[in-house]
Amino acid sequence: MTISDASEIAHSRQVMRSIIQRIATGPELSKNISQEEARLGMRAILQGHIEPIQIGIFLIALRMKRETDDENCGILSGIRDVTETVTADVPEVIDLADPYDGYNRTLPPTPFLPAVLAACGVPAVCHGMETVSPKFGVTHKQILRSLDIPVELSVAEAAKRLAEPELGWTYVDQSQFCPALHDLTELRSKMVKRSAITTVEVLTAPLRGREKTHLVTGYVHKPYPRIYALLARHSGFDSALIVRGIEGGVIPSLRQAGKFFYYHNGGAEESIDIDPVDLGIQQELRAVPVPEELSPEDSNTVLDSAAIARLAAEHGVAALKGQPGATYDALVYSGAVCLWHLRRCDSLNAAATQVRQVLDSGAALARLVAAGARL
Numbered sequence: 001m002t003i004s005d006a007s008e009i010a011h012s013r014q015v016m017r018s019i020i021q022r023i024a025t026g027p028e029l030s031k032n033i034s035q036e037e038a039r040l041g042m043r044a045i046l047q048g049h050i051e052p053i054q055i056g057i058f059l060i061a062l063r064m065k066r067e068t069d070d071e072n073c074g075i076l077s078g079i080r081d082v083t084e085t086v087t088a089d090v091p092e093v094i095d096l097a098d099p100y101d102g103y104n105r106t107l108p109p110t111p112f113l114p115a116v117l118a119a120c121g122v123p124a125v126c127h128g129m130e131t132v133s134p135k136f137g138v139t140h141k142q143i144l145r146s147l148d149i150p151v152e153l154s155v156a157e158a159a160k161r162l163a164e165p166e167l168g169w170t171y172v173d174q175s176q177f178c179p180a181l182h183d184l185t186e187l188r189s190k191m192v193k194r195s196a197i198t199t200v201e202v203l204t205a206p207l208r209g210r211e212k213t214h215l216v217t218g219y220v221h222k223p224y225p226r227i228y229a230l231l232a233r234h235s236g237f238d239s240a241l242i243v244r245g246i247e248g249g250v251i252p253s254l255r256q257a258g259k260f261f262y263y264h265n266g267g268a269e270e271s272i273d274i275d276p277v278d279l280g281i282q283q284e285l286r287a288v289p290v291p292e293e294l295s296p297e298d299s300n301t302v303l304d305s306a307a308i309a310r311l312a313a314e315h316g317v318a319a320l321k322g323q324p325g326a327t328y329d330a331l332v333y334s335g336a337v338c339l340w341h342l343r344r345c346d347s348l349n350a351a352a353t354q355v356r357q358v359l360d361s362g363a364a365l366a367r368l369v370a371a372g373a374r375l
Contacts, residue, residue: 012040
């Protein structure tokens with residue numbers, strides 16, 4: 001270790017000590033920190049300069065006093081500082097940011113949405129990790145891997161797949177684009193509670209378009225649309241579509257009107273209510289539930305993730321083969337809203353028609369096969 005390295009580590013630890021002294025002093029005396037301090041603190045953590053116990057105190061203390069906008073933006077910046085980012089050789093990219101902790105009540109269709117959008121002419125990327133606290137649910141990685149689709153691509157390899165005319169979509173794992181953050185997985189599990197990392201990690205955008213990059217993400221609780229829009233602008237997304245989705249994902253409920261927030265060109269967010277019935281979707285199910293035999297009886301029971309992932313893959317492939325059902329409708333609904341948001345279609349109905357065409361014709365399935373899927 002050089003003298004300059006030792007000096008940098010000492011400075012990082014001094015900064016973290018100062019931060020903890022201010023943010024961890026109880027419900028009435030805790031103080032906020034600046035965006036730059038949050039950035040320096042998060043970056044020091046990812047550089048390996050901070051001991052695990054202080055990392056836990058930093059994240060939990062922020063959560064208990066509630067993170068400010070500046071603190072969330074600073075933590076995102078600290079993560080992006082050590083994230084590998086590649087510009088793909090395509091004009092635009094749509095980034096589908098599902099929760100990294102996955103799903104434990106429903107079978108997610110989102111891993112198949114990139115293939116649908118690619119068949120509609122929109123390069124699409126999804127990203128995530130194997131599983132993580134607090135839900136430890138079934139994830140994109142598990143579902144795609146069950147079909148033998150590569151899920152350990154380097155960021156450069158993933159960018160290349162986006163630009164392939166017959167493919168146009170990809171998955172990229174956090175272990176590849178931000179290994180330092182991925183290394184905190186075990187510590188996050190021990191912390192139990194959700195931290196600011198859970199909020200911001202989906203906005204790192206490791207793959208970007210030459211001209212524009214668009215975010216699609218989901219939320220459950222009412223305060224989050226404003227927070228995600230703020231973070232999306234901070235991360236450099238040209239537009240964002242923020243969906244009140246099942247389990248916080250990008251797929252809305254199929255049986256009731258959904259609330260969507262969006263912005264274009266970095267501007268102020270607007271909102272719209274969309275009823276799936278208006279798109280010809282009539283479902284009694286809000287989403288396909290995990291079967292009872294695979295559902296844990298209590299929150300302490302471990303999911304049979306492999307079995308649920310295989311079942312979700314079966315439903316996704318069936319939908320891409322044009323088989324009617326809730327998964328098919330979910331892809332029509334979410335795909336149509338994405339195309340409408342990107343202004344690729346004049347109306348939501350026209351967008352839904354285009355999505356149905358790529359599902360019924362097998363064009364979306366061909367994109368899955370091109371990715372290496374074993375059907």
